[in-house]
Amino acid sequence: MTHSAYVFDAYGTLFDVHSAVGRHAGAVGPQAATLSEIWRTKQLEYSWVRTLMGAYADFRQLTEQALDFALEKVPSVDRRLRNDLLAAYSSLDCYAEVPGVLRELKASGAKVAILSNGSPAMLQAAIVSASLDHVFDAVFSVDAIGRFKTDPATYRLVTSAWRLEPSAVSFQSSNRWDIAGATSFGFRTVWINRTGQPDEYPDLPPSLTLPNLDGLLAGA
Template structure:
């Protein structure tokens, strides 16, 4: 089946979540990578736990809380860099191949969107900073439903808005748990395994595994 609807996760898939710490590596100190990894892991954990509890907070609040936790876990990191890191998160670098791949898909007649846990304000800022806005038909934020991935209601935002069956949508994410959720929902899924991680959730396998987005175009 030739897909003409391509939906992308944002953080880790289009935008490099570790770019903020890397941009301020000198200020943060030698343990910046550890700080960044804990920041990202806790940010995701907060989203899952709050969805299960039915206690939604927008992703920006969770991002701030996760960074504060990371500083507590890595006391050697320079906490005075906190505001610079948060400011940088609004303008994360996109991965090098992203603009060209999206342009190629768009030129081929595809419909393109982001589906993300990010708040609408965060996503608008990131998309504008990376100059991706002319290429996207929609940006779907969980703000609209107050639930985070992998709740099926998140994936259903796309099929409802675009009036498509799930298997008509090709969904791309670097997060294996996200691919599992989207596969169960019925999307055709492509795992962008940028870090060459071992597979998980083998009962919800992706249709395709790629090291970057380049194989899509």
């Protein structure tokens, strides 16, 4: 392995953010995919706006607010599903290749960590639910500094804790905006482009683009 540390975004990279609605798709109805997209989009928008305003609220609160907006936006969905959907978000499905890739990286001697907007409690619940609680050397939550990615201070959580230069860290995310921020900070970046999205930030390119984490082992 060529890097001292492999750090992963959580939501969308390790955990399928759409699995919460997917788990209740029958009850949600034909607008399930629409509801899930709105929920995710507003969740991220709230994180960026609050960081710009300097008015932090933890990711759990933003997740709840975003779901409330999505339910208002898609009135055909029964609002009584709110609690079930939030509970499902605490135990999101991880992608199939995730456990094997993480364990192989850890076995190689590299440090393995999460760096996420998620609150510590949210992340711990997702990790335990996916049986990944013995894989990570650290779980870095932006809650520690009260600012969301892509603020440079969020990426500095890793380098400060582990006393590493940014170039020693390989950072993996499915979110292109996150890859842009991490590239600007100086990480080696791997964009996990699971859904074949076009590039949004050509001036801040990833070091590598993959359709899932499996290719990370070959290119690590």
